[in-house]
Amino acid sequence: MTRPAPLALTMGEPAGVGPEIIAKAWAALRPEGPVFAVVGDAALMRAQGHPIQTIPDLGMAEDVFARAVPVLDHPLPAAVTPGRPDTANAGAIADWIEQAVNLAMAGEASGVVTAPIAKAPLYAAGFRFPGHTEFIAELTADQPFAGTRGPVMMLTAKDLRACLVTIHAPLAEVPELVTAERVIRTARVVHEAMRRDFGIASPRLALAGLNPHAGEGGSIGLEEITVLAPAVAQLRGEGITITDPLPADTLFHDDARATYDAVVCLYHDQALIPVKTLDFWGGVNVSLGLPVVRTSPDHGTGFDIAGKDVARADSLIAALRLAAEMAAARALR
Ligand SMILES: NC(=O)c1ccc[n+]([C@@H]2O[C@H](COP(=O)([O-])OP(=O)(O)OC[C@H]3O[C@@H](n4cnc5c(N)ncnc54)[C@H](O)[C@@H]3O)[C@@H](O)[C@H]2O)c1
Numbered sequence: 183m184t185r186p187a188p189l190a191l192t193m194g195e196p197a198g199v200g201p202e203i204i205a206k207a208w209a210a211l212r213p214e215g216p217v218f219a220v221v222g223d224a225a226l227m228r229a230q231g232h233p234i235q236t237i238p239d240l241g242m243a244e245d246v247f248a249r250a251v252p253v254l255d256h257p258l259p260a261a262v263t264p265g266r267p268d269t270a271n272a273g274a275i276a277d278w279i280e281q282a283v284n285l286a287m288a289g290e291a292s293g294v295v296t297a298p299i300a301k302a303p304l305y306a307a308g309f310r311f312p313g314h315t316e317f318i319a320e321l322t323a324d325q326p327f328a329g330t331r332g333p334v335m336m337l338t339a340k341d342l343r344a345c346l347v348t349i350h351a352p353l354a355e356v357p358e359l360v361t362a363e364r365v366i367r368t369a370r371v372v373h374e375a376m377r378r379d380f381g382i383a384s385p386r387l388a389l390a391g392l393n394p395h396a397g398e399g400g401s402i403g404l405e406e407i408t409v410l411a412p413a414v415a416q417l418r419g420e421g422i423t424i425t426d427p428l429p430a431d432t433l434f435h436d437d438a439r440a441t442y443d444a445v446v447c448l449y450h451d452q453a454l455i456p457v458k459t460l461d462f463w464g465g466v467n468v469s470l471g472l473p474v475v476r477t478s479p480d481h482g483t484g485f486d487i488a489g490k491d492v493a494r495a496d497s498l499i500a501a502l503r504l505a506a507e508m509a510a511a512r513a514l515r
């Protein structure tokens with residue numbers, strides 16, 4: 183049986199916790215894998231005292247992984263001060279993501295895992311995407327993909343998979359953005375991803391309502407009646423198992439979570455608060471509906487603790503393991 187290709191792990195914001203959690207993840211995964219190679223700045227990892235070895239290509243990753251962190255070296259232009267991002271490095275950070283995605287599209291990497299980036303400094307340097315999710319969707323737009331194309335952001339922790347109809351939208355804009363078309367496309371992507379990436383043959387989807395008490399029959403808002411119900415009818419007509427729009431406040435307790443495989447949420451915090459509350463340290467951010475597997479830790483750059491060697495690698499380890507599992511599920515199809 184051929185061994186899976188290594189994962190490509192981007193370093194993320196170099197002034198954040200990325201370099202140190204990468205070293206900690208490697209120490210934890212070194213015995214059993216999954217094997218990964220870092221796309222980033224080797225000198226920075228070395229300067230922080232992490233055991234690294236540069237490699238010319240991913241083919242060398244497995245041999246090196248047993249004794250050091252394999253690094254595909256793409257040096258930064260500007261010096262790094264932990265906790266203080268420099269917009270001069272924004273281009274390199276974006277290039278690392280592109281390099282990793284290209285390796286996955288070429289089949290040299292089995293998937294992409296991205297250490298956290300900080301959005302504000304990238305935006306200041308002209309980065310025109312809301313985050314990794316949309317950037318990777320753009321990078322893979324011309325890559326063949328059988329099924330409904332995303333991207334759909336999913337956060338997962340323990341038995342909860344929470345998927346987003348809208349992502350980094352101001353709350354005031356959410357009601358207008360939650361259209362039947364967006365709900366239908368999101369649910370199609372989620373349904374197909376549960377089958378393709380998670381091996382769930384007959385996915386059960388739940389749908390969160392927008393308003394308190396899911397609109398209380400129209401007395402606390404009409405979106406459940408005018409937008410969500412027609413979307414549900416269309417999806418059920420396509421054979422997708424999905425609930426009526428349900429009150430979000432009773433969707434996430436233990437017994438409720440047992441009734442579905444994934445929940446479609448309508449806005450960022452409706453999905454991320456329960457996931458990060460359930461297991462902040464083990465949560466994983468997953469991009470669904472793309473030609474490449476991509477996961478990321480559920481946390482950010484941790485500028486307040488970067489460089490202090492206190493950052494936990496749990497979420498990155500979970501992201502690496504989940505990416506390997508998803509890649510294996512895809513390889514079986
Ligand atoms: N996957 C990603 O790329 C990703 C995810 C979330 C946020 N972000 C970005 O990160 C930046 C900072 O975001 P934020 O401050 O909202 O969230 P954050 O997750 O960076 O920090 C929130 C709190 O959690 C702590 N924390 C974070 N990671 C930790 C770890 N591994 N170990 C121990 N403690 C940890 C931090 O010290 C901080 O107190 C923003 O620019 C945001 O957009 C990126």
Ligand SMILES: N[C@H](C(=O)O)[C@H](O)COP(=O)(O)O
Nearest residue numbers: 313314315316467478480481
């Ligand atoms: N909302 C995401 C989270 O909290 O994990 C985060 O902003 C990352 O988004 P991208 O993966 O699109 O960069």
